[in-house]
Amino acid sequence: AKRPRDGRPPMPLAAFVRAQVASLAAAELPFVSEAHAARRAWRDLDRELAVRLHPNPAALKASVAQGTAFLRAAIAGLVLDDGKRAELDAMYRALVADEALGLMAPVFGVVTRLIGIDAADAQHMYLFLALRDLISAAKRLGLVGPMAGLKMQTELSPCLDEAFERYRDRPTSDSHQTFPLGDILHSCHNDLFRKLFLS
Numbered sequence: 001a002k003r004p005r006d007g008r009p010p011m012p013l014a015a016f017v018r019a020q021v022a023s024l025a026a027a028e029l030p031f032v033s034e035a036h037a038a039r040r041a042w043r044d045l046d047r048e049l050a051v052r053l054h055p056n057p058a059a060l061k062a063s064v065a066q067g068t069a070f071l072r073a074a075i076a077g078l079v080l081d082d083g084k085r086a087e088l089d090a091m092y093r094a095l096v097a098d099e100a101l102g103l104m105a106p107v108f109g110v111v112t113r114l115i116g117i118d119a120a121d122a123q124h125m126y127l128f129l130a131l132r133d134l135i136s137a138a139k140r141l142g143l144v145g146p147m148a149g150l151k152m153q154t155e156l157s158p159c160l161d162e163a164f165e166r167y168r169d170r171p172t173s174d175s176h177q178t179f180p181l182g183d184i185l186h187s188c189h190n191d192l193f194r195k196l197f198l199s
Contacts, residue, residue: 013143014152016182017134018159023179024130025163027052028105030172032126035109036119040172043094045106048172053103060101067104068095074111084114123168127160 031049034040053060075088091110094100105126112122135149135156144152 013138014156017131017138017152017156019179020134020182021127021131021156021159022163022166023177023182025127025167026178027175029123029126029163029167030170030175031103031105032109032112032123033119033169034172035106036113036122038110038113042091042106042110043100045109045172046100046103049103049105049175050101052175060103063103063105064101067107068102070104070111071095071102071107074115078111078115080114087114120164120168124160124164127163128157131156131160 028049031045035042035045049063050060053063071088071091075085075092078088080088087110091100091102091107095102108126109122112125113119117125131153135144135153138144138152139146139149
């Protein structure tokens with residue numbers, strides 16, 4: 001990213017991360033919540049989120065990569081009773097048969113339910129992972145050092161609580177964007193001559 005002539009970024013990193021976390025909470029936390037509660041079939045949630053992410057191919061591709069990797073790790077690494085194992089196996093068969101994409105939010109909701117994490121903790125964990133990933137990306141881009149990134153993560157953790165309280169346990173019909181600039185920038189990733197990250 002090119003900086004203006006005065007050397008300052010167009011938006012402070014902390015403000016950008018805070019806005020991205022809030023937007024992710026508004027857009028994807030309802031899918032984590034509904035998948036965790038098993039109010040609707042996982043495949044239906046996966047399809048609905050895919051439609052919402054379709055205008056942003058980079059976000060769709062990243063969510064598929066994260067969700068399928070998370071599901072494979074859960075299948076390989078978790079000790080579950082036969083019924084829960086069968087549910088994960090059925091999800092994986094749906095991915096192999098191209099009946100679902102395996103987007104991260106619904107997969108995360110189902111897996112956390114199956115391993116006994118309560119809904120509130122699962123939603124909060126999802127936001128924590130998003131914050132951690134954003135700061136990790138900033139470190140890889142050289143925008144912040146490792147120690148400054150750790151400090152930033154600690155300083156921004158109250159924004160997780162705010163986003164969680166505001167968007168927890170909402171239905172998917174309430175899913176929306178709160179930071180369209182971030183979504184627009186993200187959707188341009190495929191147009192770059194050199195890709196910054198795979199996801």
